[in-house]
Structures are given as C-alpha cells and as structure tokens.
Amino acid sequence: MMRACGLLTARKEPVPLKSIEVELEVRDHVATVVSTLNYENKEDKPLEAVFIFPLPGDAAVCHFSAEIGQTQIVAKVKEKQKAREEYDDALSSGQQAFLLEESDQSPDIFSLSVGSLPPGESASIRLEYVTELAVQADDGLRFCLPAVLNPRYQPQGAGVQVTSVPASLVPYSLSFSARVSSPRPISKVESNCSLDPLQYLNTDQTQATVKLAAGHKFDRDVELLIYYKDAHQPTAVVEAGQASAEPGCLMGDSVVMVSLYPEFPQSVMSSLASCGEFVFLMDRSRSMSNTRNSSARDTLLLLLKSLPMGCYFNIYSFGSRYEHIFPKSVEYSQQTMEEALKTVEQMEANLGGTEILQPLKHIYSQPCIPSQPRQLFVFTDGEVGNTKEVIDLVKKNSDSHRCFSFGIGEGASSALINGMAKEGGGHAQFITGTDRMQAKAMQSLRFALQPVVVDISVTWDLPKEVSVTVLSPPITALFQGQRSLIYAQLTGQSSEAAEGCVTLKYSLAGHPSENQLHFSLRPAEDTGLTVHKLGAQTLIRSLEEGEDRGWQDTKVKEKVVQLSVQSGISSSLTAFIAVFNNNGEAIQGPLLHKNISKHACNYKPRNKSDSKTGVFTQMKKILSDFWKSCKTVADGALKSVSEGNARSAVPEQQTRDPLLQLVSLQEATGKWLLDPALPTALGKTNEEVEKSKPVLANKDIWATILALIWLHGLKMDSKNEWDLLAMKAASWLRAQNAPWVTECVEAANLLLGCSVTKEALGL
Incomplete structure (x- = not known):
C-alpha cells in the first residue's frame, strides 16, 4: 500500500501533521479561506520537502506565511523565475526559504517547496485565498474545501506523475468554522459532512456561523451549500480602494462587483429546441470506479431517451485511447438509439489513463451539421495533468459548439470542469458524495435545449466624475437561473449619495430583453479587499487566457506580473517567495492547506553543494522516484480489486x-x-x-x-x-x-x- 505523505523524514516517515485549522468567511457570493497547518520535524536532520496540492480552480491566493518557533516569515509575490532563483540562492547560503507557485499545467494545482525544516523544529503554515461561489441548480451557493488530490494522469512525455494516498492513514485534527453574511436572510446551510447546528448572529438572520461536527476525518472534500432567501435578486457591492496604494491603480480605486440574474419568460423556456448535434464524451479511465461507471451508463440511458426526434448524436468514450459508437454523428431514431444503448450497456472503466485531449481533437475535426447546433457533454473525474491545453482547445472551437462539463467524484479538477464550460459557453456541474449524476446531466440537457441567448451587452450609467474600467471578460452565455458576476474599476470621486446603474441587454428567441440594477456608489465597510482581489484575479486570468496566452506580447506578460505583484495575487507568471536568514539554518514553510492527506510530496536532506541544481529538477526526481516505488504496489492493488469486482458482479437486471x-x-x-x-x-x-x-x-x-x-x-x-x-x-x-x-x-x-x-x- 502507498505510504502516507506529508512532510517526510529520511526514513520516509511522516513529519507529524499535528493539526489543520480552516476559517471560512462568506460574504454573499464570495468567500475568503484561511488555512493553518501545523507540523513538527522529529528527524535528526533538516529536511527539504515538495508538496503538491489542489485549490479551487478560480481561487486567488493572496497571502502566504510561515512561523518557525518565534519567527514569522511573510511571503511576497515576485516574477516566477526570479522567485525560483532567489529560493535556490537562499538555500545554498544556509537561509530558510519557502516557495509557493501555481502549476504550469493546471491553475488549480499548487506546489510548495520548503527549505530546510531544522531537527526538532515546528512549523506553522498559513495560506489565504479568495474565491467566487458557484450557483447550483437549486439556487444554493457551493463552497468546496479540497481534501483529495487524485493522481493527475500525465499524457506521454508531460512530466512527473502525481500520486495519491489514503487520507485516513494520516492522523491529525481538523478544525473548520464558517461565518456567513449577506444582504438577504440565510435560510439554511447544508454539507456532505456532519455539521453543528447553524447559529444566527442577528434577528434578521443575515449573519450566521457553522462548524464541522467533532470527529470529522478529512478523508473527502468538505462541501458546504449555502441558501439565501430571494436568491435571484441582483446585487452590487462597491469596495473602497487601499489607502496605501498608488492613486489610479486597481488597488487604489474603488471596485464594484455586480451579480446579475436574468429572468427569462416561462413561455419561451418551455419551448425546447427540436434539433441539435449532441456529442457525449464519457470517461472510462481506471479511476472511474464501478459505481461511477454504472451511474454513467444510467445517465447516458436517460440522455438518449430524452433527445428530440430529428436531432443528431454520437457517443465517445476515452481512457489511454478513445472509442466512438458511430464514425460520425447519426440521426436520432429508434434504430440508432437501440444500437447506441447496446454499446453503452457494455461500457466498463477499462481504458487505462485519462487522455481527454485526443478525443476532443477528433470531435472538433468533424464538420458541423447545418442547422444542428453542436452540444458537447463531457463527463470526467478530472484527473488530468494538461488542464490548460484542454481548455485552450475548447476555447479555440468555442464558435462551433457549447460545452457542458461534469466533474465526477472527489478530487475532480475544478479548473478543468469550470474552464471547459466557461470557454465553451456552457454550464459546469460537480457530482460528489451521494449526488445523482442523472439529475445534473438532465438539467444541463435542458439548458442545451433552451433557446440560445444572443446579442449580450452590459452598459454602465455613472456620474460624470466617475469613469469605469470593466475587469471581467464579456458575458458569452446566459442560462435560466445562472448568475453572472461582473467586476469593474471605478475611477474618480463621487458624492456619498451618488448612484450608478448597470444594464444587461440580450435577445432570446427573437425577443429583446433588458435587466437593470441601480446601486449606491458608497463603499461597503470592512470588506478586506476581497472584491479587489477577485477583480484582479479576473483580469489576470483574462490576460493569461488571451490569444496564445499573449506570451508573445511582452507587454501582456509585464502587465500580468505587475498586476499580480501589485495586488498580492498569485498567477501563472509569479510565485510567493519567503526568505529568512537564521545563521545558516533553513526552515520549511509552505505546506499548504487542507489537502494534506493526499498531497504528492517527498523530502530530500539538503546539502549546500547540490542546491544549484534547482529545486524543480529535484522535485521531478523526487516525485518520479516516489511514483516508481508505489507503482508496482498500486498496480497490484488495482488488479486485485478489478478481479474481485469481476467475481462479485451480479446481473444488472436483478437490482435495476x-x-x-x-x-x-x-x-x-x-x-x-x-x-x-x-x-x-x-x-x-x-x-x-x-x-x-x-x-x-x-x-x-x-x-x-x-x-x-x-x-x-x-x-x-x-x-x-x-x-x-x-x-x-x-x-x-x-x-x-x-x-x-x-x-x-x-x-x-x-x-x-x-x-x-x-x-x-x-x-
């Protein structure tokens, strides 16, 4: 069995993770998360460790610090290559250092390199990030605290494998508390984990706290669903700029966050389309367990039965290779439906790895069918290492289709699932715990059959002395019950009583519609610059996701680095670096947050002479060695489980x-x-x-x-x-x-x- 990971000793024993403390602050549609990890090195040698862990895909890391003994080191954001060099130089000269950076392959995976944690020393790591909360089908806002990093399948030649281990093998305590506040009353908070009763802090029930019940084992994601009354009411929050920031810059000006919920006429929404090309892409990699695979087959049954006569369809499945039922999409009929269902009934999770890129390329290479809009449904547990490449491909083909994505099970990459839906103008769904895949898939099919919203525009009406710079990319897709968040920088002074207005216009089934929201320009108090940080994150991501990521344009690159450093927000081009001189001894800092039990990580005693090889070369070797040592055991276990499942299988009809x-x-x-x-x-x-x-x-x-x-x-x-x-x-x-x-x-x-x-x- 794979050994538990954490901070590892020279004997490959974990440096005890004593506790994890997580504090969540939810303000309406956004959340601030503060995680503190406490470690102790009981080894007789200083250690260097590398940690790989997940965060929500749209999270903006905005603070990182480490406390060793009585010394606290606060990291700063710097250009990534400079930060890497500074980290190596610090360790080679005997200084304590920490390096936290986003993966080059996926924006929801971070790596933390910890300099030398001295023998007998304790380390307390603090990480803070802000994130938007996604709206669910039942109007709940979803917050997920990732506890699992499943192995991310790396396409051939893509680099190091990231491995996983059972979280239950690592003993530690978890403290999790949440504080929720909103302009609207909080009706309830639910979770996939046991919670203590919700405690309201005021009579109008707009503020409340909740905690995880005692005894929780951090062996799965912690998911909170927060419900407000009048959830579809549009809102706007204006946040004052930072007093110490340079006037005229993003952090110095006010920033507004507008939440829009367009209401579509029921008469239009009930007239579902009777055409379209529906392409279903189903994950059949080994990580799709028997339960997930069975649920996927049932979901395909419901989807196929619900398609309109006269449409076209095809079903792809993938693992290390991909298959498709028909050479090209066929017209939907009794004969083609029966043929497809016969194949679906035989589908097993037996296609190896998770090569999602190749089947996507094949789908996009097929010519579109005239008057049959292409709708792509992707089901995957999201365990891929080339997330950015996949999202880029979806974006490149966004004019020819809509993409609806489904993240299945614990550890599904939120960056992959949300990114595909966002760039494909569709909708993302996450299926965890006891969620039924069928219900969420059918909701997305209903979205796909709804009339397409076109001619979307957002206009601002502000006092003459105030100008607006929109930070968010243009809205490309609107669905019934779906929220759009827009961030904008407001430059100039206005009176306290001044008002602004934002107008959303669009056309649906040939009928023009308009939604207006009037809001006060008076800044909200005590917001902790959350809106600024999310606005900066939105602009950074937009620049990063520009044509060819814009990296041929050095001005774009410079702007991303400048924004990242100025706002203190991580990006693909920057990293958090902390260095402290402690008379030649190094310390370790950023073991991050809640994914402890399933990080891929390892250690390496550090000699000054080997530091110049670079921490990332070491990281690759470390993780590669660790993967090889686990692979034989893991393959044996998979084979054993597979054989056991085959022996215990019962005819499906008996229990259907x-x-x-x-x-x-x-x-x-x-x-x-x-x-x-x-x-x-x-x-x-x-x-x-x-x-x-x-x-x-x-x-x-x-x-x-x-x-x-x-x-x-x-x-x-x-x-x-x-x-x-x-x-x-x-x-x-x-x-x-x-x-x-x-x-x-x-x-x-x-x-x-x-x-x-x-x-x-x-x-």
Missing part, C-alpha cells in the same frame, strides 16, 4: 431501479409499447394491466399514459430526471389526436392508485 427499467422501455418517438416488461416495471401483473385497459383504447396510447401516470403519481421526487422524456411522450400523445385519452387517464389512476390530471400530463 424501476424508474430506469421503465425508461429503458420507452421508444425514441416518446411512446411506450404494451410490452410484457412494462407491467413488471410498474409493479403490476400483465393481467391487471390488460384488464384495466379501456376496451376500445389503442394499446400504445394506453401503455404511454400508464407510464406517464406512474411517473407523475409515484416518482415526482425524481422529476428532474424524467421530465424531458415525459414531455416527449406527451407530445407524441397530442400528435395522435386519439380518442379515449380521458378514459385511459382515469383507468390508469385507478390501477396505480394515483390522482394525476390530464393537465398535469400536458394533455
């Missing part, structure tokens, strides 16, 4: 969910046949179903109404999973213009013990 059993019987047109398997799915006998049918009623009409009554009467808790295919069935029924529909509805209600009306069925 009745809902999925019923869905599997639906025809591509939307109707059900009076098949012998139908009564079984409904929990009835063939005799009962035949006897209850109105004598003159058509068998297909009767079977379809039976299925719809069962869904509406007994499965409303799963409505978001079957809603689209039920709409398709109702549409088929209306097209038949058949008699005896009322009698069939009454008879079906009587048979199934329900009381569903024709109107509820859409008839």
Whole structure:
C-alpha cells in the first residue's frame, strides 16, 4: 500500500501533521479561506520537502506565511523565475526559504517547496485565498474545501506523475468554522459532512456561523451549500480602494462587483429546441470506479431517451485511447438509439489513463451539421495533468459548439470542469458524495435545449466624475437561473449619495430583453479587499487566457506580473517567495492547506553543494522516484480489486431501479409499447394491466399514459430526471389526436392508485 505523505523524514516517515485549522468567511457570493497547518520535524536532520496540492480552480491566493518557533516569515509575490532563483540562492547560503507557485499545467494545482525544516523544529503554515461561489441548480451557493488530490494522469512525455494516498492513514485534527453574511436572510446551510447546528448572529438572520461536527476525518472534500432567501435578486457591492496604494491603480480605486440574474419568460423556456448535434464524451479511465461507471451508463440511458426526434448524436468514450459508437454523428431514431444503448450497456472503466485531449481533437475535426447546433457533454473525474491545453482547445472551437462539463467524484479538477464550460459557453456541474449524476446531466440537457441567448451587452450609467474600467471578460452565455458576476474599476470621486446603474441587454428567441440594477456608489465597510482581489484575479486570468496566452506580447506578460505583484495575487507568471536568514539554518514553510492527506510530496536532506541544481529538477526526481516505488504496489492493488469486482458482479437486471427499467422501455418517438416488461416495471401483473385497459383504447396510447401516470403519481421526487422524456411522450400523445385519452387517464389512476390530471400530463 502507498505510504502516507506529508512532510517526510529520511526514513520516509511522516513529519507529524499535528493539526489543520480552516476559517471560512462568506460574504454573499464570495468567500475568503484561511488555512493553518501545523507540523513538527522529529528527524535528526533538516529536511527539504515538495508538496503538491489542489485549490479551487478560480481561487486567488493572496497571502502566504510561515512561523518557525518565534519567527514569522511573510511571503511576497515576485516574477516566477526570479522567485525560483532567489529560493535556490537562499538555500545554498544556509537561509530558510519557502516557495509557493501555481502549476504550469493546471491553475488549480499548487506546489510548495520548503527549505530546510531544522531537527526538532515546528512549523506553522498559513495560506489565504479568495474565491467566487458557484450557483447550483437549486439556487444554493457551493463552497468546496479540497481534501483529495487524485493522481493527475500525465499524457506521454508531460512530466512527473502525481500520486495519491489514503487520507485516513494520516492522523491529525481538523478544525473548520464558517461565518456567513449577506444582504438577504440565510435560510439554511447544508454539507456532505456532519455539521453543528447553524447559529444566527442577528434577528434578521443575515449573519450566521457553522462548524464541522467533532470527529470529522478529512478523508473527502468538505462541501458546504449555502441558501439565501430571494436568491435571484441582483446585487452590487462597491469596495473602497487601499489607502496605501498608488492613486489610479486597481488597488487604489474603488471596485464594484455586480451579480446579475436574468429572468427569462416561462413561455419561451418551455419551448425546447427540436434539433441539435449532441456529442457525449464519457470517461472510462481506471479511476472511474464501478459505481461511477454504472451511474454513467444510467445517465447516458436517460440522455438518449430524452433527445428530440430529428436531432443528431454520437457517443465517445476515452481512457489511454478513445472509442466512438458511430464514425460520425447519426440521426436520432429508434434504430440508432437501440444500437447506441447496446454499446453503452457494455461500457466498463477499462481504458487505462485519462487522455481527454485526443478525443476532443477528433470531435472538433468533424464538420458541423447545418442547422444542428453542436452540444458537447463531457463527463470526467478530472484527473488530468494538461488542464490548460484542454481548455485552450475548447476555447479555440468555442464558435462551433457549447460545452457542458461534469466533474465526477472527489478530487475532480475544478479548473478543468469550470474552464471547459466557461470557454465553451456552457454550464459546469460537480457530482460528489451521494449526488445523482442523472439529475445534473438532465438539467444541463435542458439548458442545451433552451433557446440560445444572443446579442449580450452590459452598459454602465455613472456620474460624470466617475469613469469605469470593466475587469471581467464579456458575458458569452446566459442560462435560466445562472448568475453572472461582473467586476469593474471605478475611477474618480463621487458624492456619498451618488448612484450608478448597470444594464444587461440580450435577445432570446427573437425577443429583446433588458435587466437593470441601480446601486449606491458608497463603499461597503470592512470588506478586506476581497472584491479587489477577485477583480484582479479576473483580469489576470483574462490576460493569461488571451490569444496564445499573449506570451508573445511582452507587454501582456509585464502587465500580468505587475498586476499580480501589485495586488498580492498569485498567477501563472509569479510565485510567493519567503526568505529568512537564521545563521545558516533553513526552515520549511509552505505546506499548504487542507489537502494534506493526499498531497504528492517527498523530502530530500539538503546539502549546500547540490542546491544549484534547482529545486524543480529535484522535485521531478523526487516525485518520479516516489511514483516508481508505489507503482508496482498500486498496480497490484488495482488488479486485485478489478478481479474481485469481476467475481462479485451480479446481473444488472436483478437490482435495476424501476424508474430506469421503465425508461429503458420507452421508444425514441416518446411512446411506450404494451410490452410484457412494462407491467413488471410498474409493479403490476400483465393481467391487471390488460384488464384495466379501456376496451376500445389503442394499446400504445394506453401503455404511454400508464407510464406517464406512474411517473407523475409515484416518482415526482425524481422529476428532474424524467421530465424531458415525459414531455416527449406527451407530445407524441397530442400528435395522435386519439380518442379515449380521458378514459385511459382515469383507468390508469385507478390501477396505480394515483390522482394525476390530464393537465398535469400536458394533455
């Protein structure tokens, strides 16, 4: 079994991680996270260690410091290569040093190089970052504290493998507390972990605190879902600039964060598209467990049954190689649907690694079908090392499709999942814990079938003495119930009573719409510069993600470095560096935050003579050696698990969910046949179903109404999973213009013990 990682001794034993303390401060839609890690080196030699750990993909690291004994070292942001050289020079001259930097391959992976932690010494590492909170389908705001870094699959020649170990093997304590405040009342806070009761701090319930219940083992992500009343109300927060900052610069001016929730007419949203090319790309790498893979097959069943007649589709799957069911997308029909489902039923997580780039290239190389907008659905556990390359490819092809992405399980890369959806003008979903993949996939399919919002524009109306510089990139996609955050720098002075106005305009199904928000220009108090930091992060990411990342343009590169240093926010071109001279002894600083148990890391006793080889050369060798030492054991364990699963497998039909059993019987047109398997799915006998049918009623009409009554009467808790295919069935029924529909509805209600009306069925 892989050994636990942390800060490792010369005997490859962990330097005890005594505790992790995490404090979360949520202000409306954004969060500030402060993590403190406490370590102790019980080895008799100083150590150098490298830590690899995840953060949310859109997080802006804004503070890093280390405390050794009575000495505190606060890191500063510097250009990355200079920081690396300063780190090596410091260690070669016997100084304590810490280096924290973003991975070149993925913006949600950071590495921390710790100089020498002296024997018997303790180290306390403090990391602070700010991040936006994503809106979920039920209007909850999602915060995730990553505890897991799964192995990131590295395409051939991409460099070092990052390994993982079971978090449960590392004993330590975790303290996690959250404080939530909002202009709107807080209705509830939920979690995938046990929480102490929510404590309100005022009578209007706009401020509250919550803590993890005692005894939590940090063996999975900690996910919080925060719910406000009137969640769709647009808001604006104006934050005053930093008094010590240079006038006219981003940190010196006020910055506004506007949250917009456009409301779409229900009449338009109910008219779903009946065309499109739907391409489903499913992860079948080894890391997709039997449970995930089974859920993926069920999800594809629901998606295929819910597609509109007349559209086109194809299914790709990938691991170290990729496969596709059809050479090119085919028209959706009963025959093509059945052919696809036969292949889906045989899908296993047996394709090796996670080479997502090649199937994406193949999909994009296929010519688009006229009048059939391409909609790409990507399902993956997100364990890839070339995140930026994948996102760049999606962005390059953004004009020809929309991309809907799904992160499956603990450790899915938020940078990959959010980045693909953002650049592809789609929507991102995360499926963790007991979440059902089917429900979230169907919600995204509904988004894909909605009319496309076009001609999106944002305009500002401000007092004459105030000018605006928008920091956010243009809004490229809008969906029902989706929030857009816009950051803008406000230059100039205005009276305390002054107001600003921002107007969002767009066109939906040929109808122009307009949303306005009026807001006070008076800055909010005590915001900790969170809005400034997120605004700076937004602008930095926009510059980094420009054409060819803009690195041919040295001015763009200089601007990123300048913004990063000025705002104290990490970027792909900068790093946090801390150096302290302690009479020749070095210390170790940044073991970061909550991913402790599943960092990939290692140690190396440091000799002055070898320091000039560079910490990153050492890091590659360290991690490579560690990976090789674990690989044989890991491969053996995987083989053993695989064989065990094969032996214990049971026929799927024996335990199949009745809902999925019923869905599997639906025809591509939307109707059900009076098949012998139908009564079984409904929990009835063939005799009962035949006897209850109105004598003159058509068998297909009767079977379809039976299925719809069962869904509406007994499965409303799963409505978001079957809603689209039920709409398709109702549409088929209306097209038949058949008699005896009322009698069939009454008879079906009587048979199934329900009381569903024709109107509820859409008839």
